[in-house]
Amino acid sequence: MEYDKTTTQDDPWLWLEEVDAGRALGWVEANNARTEAELAGRQDYAALRTRLKAILDSKDKIPYVRLHGGWYYNFWRDAGHERGIWRRTTPEEYGKPAPRWDTVLDLDLLARQEHESWVWAGASFLKPRGERCLVSLSRGGGDAHVVREFDLERLAFVDDGFILPEAKGSAAWIDRDTVFVATDFGPGSMTDSGYPRIVKEWRRGAPLADARVVHEARHDDLAISAWFDYTPGHEHQFVQRQIDFYSSELFVRDPAGGALTRVDKPVDADAFTVRDQLLIRLRSDWTVAGTTGTATWPQGALLAAPFAGFMAGERAFTALFTPTDTSSLEDVGATRDAILLTVLDKVKNRVVELRHADGAWRRREVDAPGMGALGVAAVDDIESDQYFLTVTDFLTPSSLYLAQTGSDVRTLLKSMPAFFDAAPYTVSQFEAASKDGTAVPYFVVMRRGLAADGSHPALLYGYGGFEVSLTPFYSGVTGAAWLERGGIYVLANIRGGGEFGPRWHQAALKERRQNAFDDFLAVAEDLAARGFTSPSRLGIMGGSNGGLLVGAALTQRPELFGAVVCQVPLLDMRRYHELLAGASWMGEYGDPDDPDQWAYIGKYSPYHRVSPRQRYPRVLFTTSTRDDRVHPGHARKMAARMREQGHDVLYWENTEGGHAGAANNEQTATMWALTYSFLWQELAEKSTPKT
Numbered sequence: 001m002e003y004d005k006t007t008t009q010d011d012p013w014l015w016l017e018e019v020d021a022g023r024a025l026g027w028v029e030a031n032n033a034r035t036e037a038e039l040a041g042r043q044d045y046a047a048l049r050t051r052l053k054a055i056l057d058s059k060d061k062i063p064y065v066r067l068h069g070g071w072y073y074n075f076w077r078d079a080g081h082e083r084g085i086w087r088r089t090t091p092e093e094y095g096k097p098a099p100r101w102d103t104v105l106d107l108d109l110l111a112r113q114e115h116e117s118w119v120w121a122g123a124s125f126l127k128p129r130g131e132r133c134l135v136s137l138s139r140g141g142g143d144a145h146v147v148r149e150f151d152l153e154r155l156a157f158v159d160d161g162f163i164l165p166e167a168k169g170s171a172a173w174i175d176r177d178t179v180f181v182a183t184d185f186g187p188g189s190m191t192d193s194g195y196p197r198i199v200k201e202w203r204r205g206a207p208l209a210d211a212r213v214v215h216e217a218r219h220d221d222l223a224i225s226a227w228f229d230y231t232p233g234h235e236h237q238f239v240q241r242q243i244d245f246y247s248s249e250l251f252v253r254d255p256a257g258g259a260l261t262r263v264d265k266p267v268d269a270d271a272f273t274v275r276d277q278l279l280i281r282l283r284s285d286w287t288v289a290g291t292t293g294t295a296t297w298p299q300g301a302l303l304a305a306p307f308a309g310f311m312a313g314e315r316a317f318t319a320l321f322t323p324t325d326t327s328s329l330e331d332v333g334a335t336r337d338a339i340l341l342t343v344l345d346k347v348k349n350r351v352v353e354l355r356h357a358d359g360a361w362r363r364r365e366v367d368a369p370g371m372g373a374l375g376v377a378a379v380d381d382i383e384s385d386q387y388f389l390t391v392t393d394f395l396t397p398s399s400l401y402l403a404q405t406g407s408d409v410r411t412l413l414k415s416m417p418a419f420f421d422a423a424p425y426t427v428s429q430f431e432a433a434s435k436d437g438t439a440v441p442y443f444v445v446m447r448r449g450l451a452a453d454g455s456h457p458a459l460l461y462g463y464g465g466f467e468v469s470l471t472p473f474y475s476g477v478t479g480a481a482w483l484e485r486g487g488i489y490v491l492a493n494i495r496g497g498g499e500f501g502p503r504w505h506q507a508a509l510k511e512r513r514q515n516a517f518d519d520f521l522a523v524a525e526d527l528a529a530r531g532f533t534s535p536s537r538l539g540i541m542g543g544s545n546g547g548l549l550v551g552a553a554l555t556q557r558p559e560l561f562g563a564v565v566c567q568v569p570l571l572d573m574r575r576y577h578e579l580l581a582g583a584s585w586m587g588e589y590g591d592p593d594d595p596d597q598w599a600y601i602g603k604y605s606p607y608h609r610v611s612p613r614q615r616y617p618r619v620l621f622t623t624s625t626r627d628d629r630v631h632p633g634h635a636r637k638m639a640a641r642m643r644e645q646g647h648d649v650l651y652w653e654n655t656e657g658g659h660a661g662a663a664n665n666e667q668t669a670t671m672w673a674l675t676y677s678f679l680w681q682e683l684a685e686k687s688t689p690k691t
Contacts, residue, residue: 017633069130141658193584195223244587328501419476432526452531464496494519543567551606563682573605
């Protein structure tokens with residue numbers, strides 16, 4: 001293994017971690033120019049980019065909304081609003097084919113007026129009327145944002161309102177004159193991961209420095225936050241100490257004296273309230289002495305208990321969901337009187353409705369399409385039992401329905417247009433046997449009737465981390481840029497994700513990380529064995545943790561691939577915990593400063609495995625200068641090292657975009673046009689099938 005003893009001192013590319021340094025930016029500009037000269041100079045590039053921009057700018061996309069104070073709010077981008085507009089309409093108007101929208105905030109106008117590259121980062125509404133909100137704005141799309149109070153009756157920022165300077169933090173309403181705030185309060189107030197360590201109660205008119213401390217986390221924790229559950233009759237203040245991604249402490253706060261009472265849950269379980277019920281979502285088996293005896297609840301289960309009784313010491317649980325070998329709980333939502341569970345079963349969704357009445361839970365399977373992905377969102381979790389149901393799959397444009405709990409009758413509100421002709425294509429699901437025999441499912445989207453002769457360009461996408469599930473989705477960009485040109489698209493459901501619950505994730509955690517890579521490699525081999533493609537025509541793509549995935553696949557089995565797209569990636573696993581938010585991921589990967597943990601991390605760290613003696617497929621690295629989550633130095637250093645060793649790689653870094661890689665439709669179209677031009681060039685034009 002090359003460079004396996006690399007330290008900070010002998011890393012020749014350390015200067016590429018300097019985001020704003022002239023030398024580093026000069027390197028970026030030179031590489032961007034080289035990449036654009038090759039890919040943007042292709043004869044088909046301009047037409048592809050124009051097509052993708054038109055898809056992204058389409059006025060016929062679904063404007064997803066949420067109800068606040070009687071209005072449906074939506075954030076929207078199109079050709080006339082590059083940075084976007086925040087707008088609203090009435091529920092009655094929204095049901096029309098062409099609703100009349102009122103602009104609440106024009107980000108393009110605001111950016112021009114303030115000479116800032118503002119990117120929308122969301123809004124938090126004051127309940128129950130929704131007359132004020134806290135608007136979050138990011139410079140260039142980074143995770144750090146500023147917070148400003150906005151008056152939704154005057155449609156203007158509140159000049160003397162709650163304003164927070166740029167930081168990775170949070171703010172949440174308690175009442176009209178009080179907020180919880182977790183932000184950068186100065187030296188020592190942030191965790192090692194770069195998130196707030198202290199949460200305070202801030203009253204209107206008082207200096208931020210005088211805000212009252214609510215709770216403090218440790219420096220090596222991930223973050224801290226607080227919020228107010230405003231459900232009438234069940235109002236509670238909560239404080240959460242997030243130890244790492246998978247462990248936390250939850251406290252109930254006395255609003256009068258500020259005392260905190262810990263919710264006695266397993267440290268690796270998530271807990272939250274829905275009206276008078278406490279819901280606990282388990283990541284590990286939990287043995288607990290209940291009112292009817294000792295019981296062991298399984299990993300991946302969702303339990304419910306009366307909140308008041310639980311806090312008084314009672315342990316009367318009901319299992320609302322219990323996983324099987326093929327099913328897991330993907331999401332939990334709530335309307336006024338019901339709880340909606342989104343379940344994954346063999347990586348396909350179904351929805352379960354639960355109601356608690358007369359001391360008992362009643363369960364109903366919702367009659368919804370069983371192929372593809374379903375998304376559930378309450379219209380309003382306080383006043384209404386209506387919810388939005390989104391239905392989509394690889395070949396069917398997304399549709400948005402208005403549904404009512406207790407009924408399977410739905411009203412179609414909006415449908416996305418077809419951005420490519422899906423008639424010639426089919427979707428199939430297969431399984432590959434991983435190195436240890438584990439069956440790994442994957443989806444294949446391809447043109448009907450293709451000969452199984454290994455001659456077809458194919459793109460394999462994966463993630464495999466942080467308990468994130470990859471489910472079927474509709475993408476006009478993928479359809480237009482890849483499927484229509486003759487490519488096969490493959491989505492792999494490897495370990496490390498959440499497709500089969502916590503066990504699937506934990507099977508690739510820390511010292512077991514290689515399982516995720518083995519699963520991905522097994523899918524690649526299975527695709528060739530079935531004749532869908534061949535190594536020289538198989539490309540792989542992944543971003544963030546998926547960038548680490550394809551980086552590991554590249555350095556471990558380069559002979560399996562013809563091209564690699566590595567997006568906003570982690571690659572230097574020796575220093576990842578010292579860069580930006582990297583320390584927050586040690587619960588996922590381990591601590592490279594611990595010799596025992598570096599022993600397994602170093603075996604797959606792509607930056608340390610790449611060798612001048614190995615032959616690699618061509619790689620396109622993409623990232624963003626404004627990515628303040630995964631440092632752009634990962635991609636920069638890997639590209640520089642590979643080029644130093646004589647490997648032919650391309651590199652492209654967008655100046656904006658944050659961890660998404662692009663801040664608006666213009667940049668997004670450019671990014672994807674470069675990406676798919678590269679893949680088609682390497683896999684369809686240069687490649688010939690291997691025998």
